[in-house]
Amino acid sequence: MVDFCDRFSLNANESSPTSLDVLKLNEQPRIISLFTSECSEVKTHFVDTGGFRGYVQCNARTEGKCLLCNISQKLETRIVLPVYDVETDSIMAMLISSTVSPSSLGPQLRLEMERGELDKRYLMVSRRFDKYTVRSAPISDGAETGEATIAGFLEQIKDGRNSLDGVIARLPNLDLFDIPQIERKATALGLRKQDYEPASAVSTDG
Ligand SMILES: [Zn+2]
Numbered sequence: 001m002v003d004f005c006d007r008f009s010l011n012a013n014e015s016s017p018t019s020l021d022v023l024k025l026n027e028q029p030r031i032i033s034l035f036t037s038e039c040s041e042v043k044t045h046f047v048d049t050g051g052f053r054g055y056v057q058c059n060a061r062t063e064g065k066c067l068l069c070n071i072s073q074k075l076e077t078r079i080v081l082p083v084y085d086v087e088t089d090s091i092m093a094m095l096i097s098s099t100v101s102p103s104s105l106g107p108q109l110r111l112e113m114e115r116g117e118l119d120k121r122y123l124m125v126s127r128r129f130d131k132y133t134v135r136s137a138p139i140s141d142g143a144e145t146g147e148a149t150i151a152g153f154l155e156q157i158k159d160g161r162n163s164l165d166g167v168i169a170r171l172p173n174l175d176l177f178d179i180p181q182i183e184r185k186a187t188a189l190g191l192r193k194q195d196y197e198p199a200s201a202v203s204t205d206g
Contacts, residue, residue, distance in 0.1 A: 017156075019166030020093040023085055025127035031086040031137070032094075032125060034109065034118045035150050039081040039096075040164035045073045047171075049179045055095075057170045067173045067196060071185045079106065080164040082153065084146040086122065091146075091153040093167040103131040112136065119145070 023030060043058035045068040058075060059066040069075060079096040096106045105125075112123055112134060124135045139145060156162035173196040176182050186193075 017161050017163040017166060019163050020082060020091055022167060023083065023092040023094050025094075025125060025132070027126055027128050029124040029126040029133075029135070031122045032083040032092075033086070033122050033139075033146065034081075034113060035084055035146075036082060036154075037113055039079050042078050042080060042165055042168050044076050044078045044168055045069075046076070047073075047179075047182075049181050051179070052171075055168050057165070057168050059170075059173050059176075062170070063173055063196070063198065065173070065196065067176045067182065067186060067191065070191055071182065071189060078168060080167050081109070082157075082164065084150055086144065086146070089144065089146060089149060091149060093164065095167070105132040105134070108132060108134040 023032070043060070044055040045058055045066075047054065047056050047068070055076075055078060056068070058069060060069055077098040079098065081094045081096060082091050083094050084090075085092045094105070094109075096109070097104065098106065100107055102108075105127075109123075112118070115136075120139055122137045122139055124133075124137055126133050153162065157164075174193065177186065177193045177196065183193075
């Protein structure tokens with residue numbers, strides 16, 4: 001259940017639900033368990049401006065237009081999948097690219113989902129450069145399976161207190177104009193900041 005006023009709050013940032021930490025993968029395998037195939041698909045752009053380096057959400061869906069699309073910044077789909085991470089005993093978000101190759105993460109996780117019995121085994125996931133390795137390991141008797149953590153998370157998702165999309169930062173178009181590197185590209189292409197003002201200009205304090 002969501003509070004009606006929160007749901008329609010004009011200042012979305014203030015009432016925005018919490019989001020998960022991203023599971024960063026490297027050569028040390030992380031032991032995870034898959035408990036859902038429900039994920040979120042987010043259109044993203046990679047931004048590297050010195051001050052900020054990472055993926056941000058494409059603004060086309062939320063604002064009707066996207067400055068990063070309009071300066072031809074590459075658009076990439078990221079799939080956000082919540083998983084249970086054993087070493088932190090928490091739910092973390094895996095960011096999965098839409099790349100389909102034997103060494104990419106998405107197809108390997110799909111195979112594991114199809115094999116099933118995910119409540120009886122962990123997956124050990126590691127990454128070397130852009131090659132991912134997924135191995136299966138049986139859950140030993142009495143081992144922590146994160147049942148309570150998972151149940152708590154599913155409750156949060158159900159009542160809107162946690163958002164998978166929120167894992168990827170959102171920078172409104174007007175904020176993007178404040179980044180000099182992006183602003184210079186926009187100006188060069190004749191794009192004007194005032195054309196990105198939200199259509200129903202809501203005055204915000206501060
Ligand atoms: Zn975009």
